[in-house]
Amino acid sequence: MEIKRAYRFRFYPTPEQEVILARTFGCARFAYNHMLRLRTDAWYQRQERVGYHETSAALTALKKTPEHAWLNEVSSVPVQQALRHLQTAFANFFAKRAKYPNFRRKDGEQSAEYTTSAFKWDGNSLTLAKMKEPLAIRWSRAIPKGAKVTTCTVSKDTAGRFHVSMLCDDVVSAKQGSASQVGIDLGLTRFAILSTGEKIAAPNGFRKNEKKLAKLQRRLAKKQIGSANRRKAKLKVARVHARTADSRRDFLHKLSTRLINENQVIAIESLSVKNMQKNRSLAKSISDASWSEFVRQLTYKAQWYGRTLVGIDRWYPSSKRCSDCGHTVSKMPLNVRSWTCQECGSIHDRDVNAARNVLAAGLAVSAHGESVNPMSL
Structure with a gap:
């Protein structure tokens, strides 16, 4: 049986790679939010529907303006994929499978999707566009030999951890029959x-960490908005949430x-x-x-x-x-x-x-x- 299977790994970027990823996340987020506002205003102000092709043309025009020339500093693939994700979000909304798309936050989880033209995979290492060195991935399991990697999604969660999800064309076979x-x-x-x-x-992962989480959240509430101490306190809260989610998913x-x-x-x-x-x-x-x-x-x-x-x-x-x-x-x-x-x-x-x-x-x-x-x- 042929399936699509994603293998998710944690990786540790170099300072140079972290800068490139931060720029890529920012450009993809800007493109998503800008075109979401464009489509929303077009409908509520002029009763006009704007689709993926119109937003793609608008992005091309936007890159040519001097004030948005920084969009050209990163790979164009993750920025373009952000528009496809926006189109999928609207399709799910119109099909009543999801709520109206929300704007992406700078302090939320960040992600960027790379297609085959924007990364190099040789079976042992992964190198993304605009990067000279491969990612330092912690290989917790092996990707099947010969599996074709079609997309790579790089993400940074609110706890500051970097992950890469590699989507592969894979084949699984039925397990031996059981009488149980x-x-x-x-x-x-x-x-x-x-x-x-x-x-x-x-497992009661949240219940076990509830008191500690409440204590950290009270400390966070007392920190001045925009301060370095508030960022540190927010990171501690995010780490507790991440640890809880990881333990639940593992169970x-x-x-x-x-x-x-x-x-x-x-x-x-x-x-x-x-x-x-x-x-x-x-x-x-x-x-x-x-x-x-x-x-x-x-x-x-x-x-x-x-x-x-x-x-x-x-x-x-x-x-x-x-x-x-x-x-x-x-x-x-x-x-x-x-x-x-x-x-x-x-x-x-x-x-x-x-x-x-x-x-x-x-x-x-x-x-x-x-x-x-x-x-x-």
Whole structure:
């Protein structure tokens, strides 16, 4: 199966490379914001639609003006790609997949995309346009030999770390078939409860750093705007957020990969996360759990490796239904963690019983050939 796969690495630029990247980020950000303002004003003032080709022509004219000659000091590819990203943002907005595009901030995450004409990749080193030396990349894993690198996206996060994402044309093969099947019930106290009875603890990355983060944010609020001390305090806050996001992403990838490797069929309950986050008491914990990202990873990994992922309707009474006899109780308050079936007398752990019911429902859906989309998360 041919796929597009991105390999992301951290790298450490030289002082000269850092200057070039800072200029490139600034030019790409300026082009994006300038053309966003151009398109917005054209619509609201003259009811005129401006597309990618018009913004590209406007950028060419802009580079010829003396006050914007600095746009020519960097590679033209990342600046041009910024206009393509803007076009994609508007396409997503008109298709109601995203909100109206926002202006990019100077103190936010920075990125620049290079296509094949703007970088050199020899299989061992990566050199970007306008740079004399290759990037000092920390190779945490190997890129498959013969894989064609189509684009490279260089980014700098708010914690000051540089990363490069290399998009490749790759081939994956289905994993060897497995007789194992599993149902997953997602939770907050326990991130996931499996139909096998295993309970996987939630990482609670944000909760663990919440007090430290609150302390650093209070210090940041007291610093004078524009001062060097404020920049230092802001960097400390960003580093805590980055560490939390990294630990969460690492946990989700390890768990999703393990489940894909061990099971042929995975059944999971579909949840409306956006609606659940309206609960003020649970919103922070739900966001920290990142269920949507977990299901996203399960979805594409199942497609890659020939596994079956089945989503169960969110209204399916998995917790209230006895997994032994099928009897369904009328009510099951959240504080009830174990219960006894009135019909068959089976004693159930609430979450394990729900996971078993999710698996049974998923197998029924799979057997009848019905299509259920788990990505309603």
